[in-house]
Amino acid sequence: MYDLTPVFVSLKKAQALLALENRSRKDKALEAAAAAINADRKLILGANAADVTKAKSGGMTEALIDRLLLSDQRIDDIISGIETVIRLEDPIGKVLSGWTLPNGLLVEKLTVPLGVAAIIYESRPNVTADAFSLAYKSGCGILLRGSSAALESNRALVKAIRRGLAEGGGIPDAVNLADSGSRDEVDLILNARGFIDVVIPRGGRELIRRVVDNAKVPVIETGEGNCHIYVEQSADMKNAAKIIANAKLQKPGACNAVETVLVHREALSSLMPLLAEELAGKAELRCDGPSKAAIAGKNGTPGLNIKDAVEEDWATEFLDYILAVKTVDSVDEAIDHINRYGTKHSEAILTADLRTADEFCRRVDAACVYTNASTRFTDGGEFGFGAELGISTQKFHARGPMGLVALTTIKYRISGRGQIRE
């Protein structure tokens, strides 16, 4: 069996050193890594071209090839992502709170690096650089396990990053790529207690399930987003139709795209015709009876595609140009539906009514709850976190878009003058 132990040991040692680096040394190393990626641009694009050729001959879909593909522009974006992380405050060494005990002991709660993180991800090579830069800035080691389809691209990127770190006085061994291509590798990572402090799966539902079910190390679940928008009767319906269209169409493959719209019965007649117009020719509607009836008058609209919704649709993250529509009789019913079928990712209410908005925000159990906005803003970049490690859909340790803070933990520092316990 393939053995990752030497990699684990070297990451752990390097992380212990990285934990002691101050901000200016970390930023300098990150700058050098960005410069090395820039310098290796041709090598990286060449490696990526090899990956793409192999993927095409293997019959990969266009959409997936687009995720895999690098270009000069995308390398520029990778570099500017690292530069954004450089500008972020150091998350380490913050005194979150502090107090003095009755006996005079001073207790301080400080932020420290979480340790070594592993990220298991699918095609996109930009995740390689994002995860590295966030981990490095937060003083964490990182083990990258990309998909085999992106192997050459990731090798070239990690090679450049490690060389850059060495040139910039940084700690190259704090980042490593698991590149055997073997499936065993994932199992080794999931069982590496004492070496890996957290594993973050980033990809499809199947990957995430596999990791959650098998990991003996802590996991942060990410990315499954069955998101809803609830339209209440007091909402501005023209605006509502535009927000829904944005949340569905702007990037249907994103986890923060809307999948089901819940419409108050009294909003059906005003919202549904506008929504049908917005989506005609752009997305399929899967309607329940009352919402379908409300657009019967639109049946001749070119491109309008209406199907009957089935129970399964409420539980489906389509990740496609498909929108389910369900009628509800109250905000309570909307909240119950969301708490039953949602994945605790991003949920929105469109309303002019303060009390209903408040009810919704308080009772919907999700990482991000919106009033009068598109769900598409749940994103580390949009939130101002710089890059993101993913979007946590769990409540434990990290929730919502994960930036630097997700890779920190705390340490209590207690300073005394000989105190003993009576």
Add this chain to the structure above:
Amino acid sequence: MYDLTPVFVSLKKAQALLALENRSRKDKALEAAAAAINADRKLILGANAADVTKAKSGGMTEALIDRLLLSDQRIDDIISGIETVIRLEDPIGKVLSGWTLPNGLLVEKLTVPLGVAAIIYESRPNVTADAFSLAYKSGCGILLRGSSAALESNRALVKAIRRGLAEGGGIPDAVNLADSGSRDEVDLILNARGFIDVVIPRGGRELIRRVVDNAKVPVIETGEGNCHIYVEQSADMKNAAKIIANAKLQKPGACNAVETVLVHREALSSLMPLLAEELAGKAELRCDGPSKAAIAGKNGTPGLNIKDAVEEDWATEFLDYILAVKTVDSVDEAIDHINRYGTKHSEAILTADLRTADEFCRRVDAACVYTNASTRFTDGGEFGFGAELGISTQKFHARGPMGLVALTTIKYRISGRGQIRE
């Protein structure tokens, strides 16, 4: 097989309601629960007497029977523990941070309850009340799974608590006892994904291992404490001997008691004779060669019990009147030893040297790092958290003594005026 599903469902429903309760309603319910425990004092003591009789006839050790035993005083302590929690600030609904995005969206990060917690614990019935009161105050449901030895005591306590909650306008179903006595129960709890948001094992190493190895729900590991005190040559040696004696003798069965003392070679001759005097007749010393040689002159001291340390001693949490002593040549060697054998619980340095203290605090990887004090202060009560759920030895989600904050998570509330993503 025993089925806990109805209990899980009822806890989840109750927690959704409890999450919406404000502080004054939660405090009122807690007061009523404390009053009910007081009113049921005789019933509780009677149930406990039955547990104790059974334990004695089953051959339970005196030390364990003492942990199981309730008395009027201990019931008073349980009640005053609840009163302390009532006085604590509400951990829910805090706005931890908030900012406005370039497009005008307001993002606020709020604290919300983690959900439903389960605690699996050994004999002590006071944990029943501590865990309940912390969970209730933080808006969490709690499933209590005590040991079978304390079954009648826990039943009587939980019955009083639930009646009190009902009388105080609270939510009785937010607390429940898993009381079938079946071992299946633990497995059901460990697999209750979607119902149990965290499980906290509180007890011996074996229990904690079993939970960590088998849980499909998030776990917080607690309580394993192989703690060290490092004595540097600049320390006040009289003080040092007293601090070590306190950390060893005051409660040797506690997880924050010291197990190994690391002594700088240059401190041996001044520290060891004083330490031998402090511990003679009170604790066994397991010394390496140089530390043993340093107390050769004390060999006639009545009660002095010195054995040769073996490798295994460095890795052992004695939980007994035994102290291992090892000689080191530098703070580096002390730190390496601690990071290798320690359990990331509580570690101390005794020194007058600022730079060494700083090195130690920065490089030792533990929840609590002390300068010039006994390790025995790592405790929710001592830290001012009121009761405690346990002491986390992991870095994920919660670290160190766990009070109310360990049972919270966050939610982003995003308020817009029709924003869509461009």
